Amino acid sequence: MQGAGVLAIGEFSRLTHLSVRTLRRYHDAGLLEPATVDDVTGYRYYSADQIPTAQVIHRLRELDVPLPDVQRILRSPDPRARAGLVADHLRRLEVELDRTRSAVASLRRLLRPEPARLAVELRAVPATTVAAVEDDVAHDQVLAWYAGAMAELDAVVDEPTGAPGGLYDNALFEDGRGHVLVYRPTARPPRSGRVHPVTLPAAELAVTTHVGEHHDIDVTYGELGSWVVGNALAVAGPVRETYLVGPRDTADPGAWRTEIGWPVFRVSPR
Structure with missing residues (x-):
């Protein structure tokens, strides 16, 4: 009973x-x-x-x-251990939330009835010597690697002369692993730890600007690629990104600006 x-x-x-x-x-x-x-x-x-x-x-x-x-x-009898287990799971949820937000943002742009016209500039850039960190990186490790590399650059480059940037080898996207180089322009590139001088080759770039967070930057990549193909151009090297305004500059994602530059050459008359 x-x-x-x-x-x-x-x-x-x-x-x-x-x-x-x-x-x-x-x-x-x-x-x-x-x-x-x-x-x-x-x-x-x-x-x-x-x-x-x-x-x-x-x-x-x-x-x-x-x-x-x-x-x-x-x-678990230890409150700190219990809190740690919960925190680990919450971090996993945040990663999944970021993936979901990225997919939603990309899908919304892709399903727009009339996508905004992409502004693209053909730009000739000269050879430039920069302070750089580079390595072969797996695609799913790029963000963590980038954060560490850029922190090293910030620590040793006292007088940058322009916005930071990166070069991303085609294999990174095609094979899931490729060469990545991030840099800071400076008049006197130092040697310290992984940081060393690198001369970026001269190139002709098809350049557009991605606005906002990187959740849907893949859509901007796709739009730029369509423009390149439609204008009888071919990709001729690693993609270049220039971080004009980012989270290191402002907490407002709406103000972030990332230039995407594809090295190109013309394959036939327009």
């Missing part, structure tokens, strides 16, 4: 907003065991002091924390 202060599974379900089916599943998984189980009927009974634990589980599952991770969080 149900004792004082003990709740039948249906009552506990209503109090915690966890379905009876979910409570049974949590019991079978050893995640939230009832206070007592009737030996004859098999009915499950819960105590009132299990309500906070059930609510914690409910919140964690709303955040898509896997059941094994929920168990580790609940069973």
Whole structure:
């Protein structure tokens, strides 16, 4: 018989907003065991002091924390360890959120009934000596690598003479790994750690400007590529990006400006 202060599974379900089916599943998984189980009927009974634990589980599952991770969080006696497990999952969610935002932004631009006309400039740039950091990088590691490389450049380049930029080898996009070079223009490029002088070759570039965050920069790449093909040009080297305004300059994403420059050569008369 149900004792004082003990709740039948249906009552506990209503109090915690966890379905009876979910409570049974949590019991079978050893995640939230009832206070007592009737030996004859098999009915499950819960105590009132299990309500906070059930609510914690409910919140964690709303955040898509896997059941094994929920168990580790609940069973960890160290509050800092529990907080660390939750923080790790939240970081994973933030990465997934960034991916979702990127996909949504790109899809919205792609589905516009009349895309805005792309402004493209053909620009001849001379050979330039810069302070650079370069390496072969996997595509999914580019952002982390870029942050570290640019931090090194900022630390040793005292008097930059222009906006920072990067060169991205075609293999990075085609094969998922390629050569990446980031740089800061300066009159006297230093040698320090990974930073060293590099002379960027002269090139003719088809240049356009991507406005805002990089979530949908792939769409701008595609639009520029269509323009290049439509004007009988061919890509002739690594893509160049110049970070005219970015998060290092302002916290307003609407003000960010990234120039994309494709080295090109003409393959036939226009």
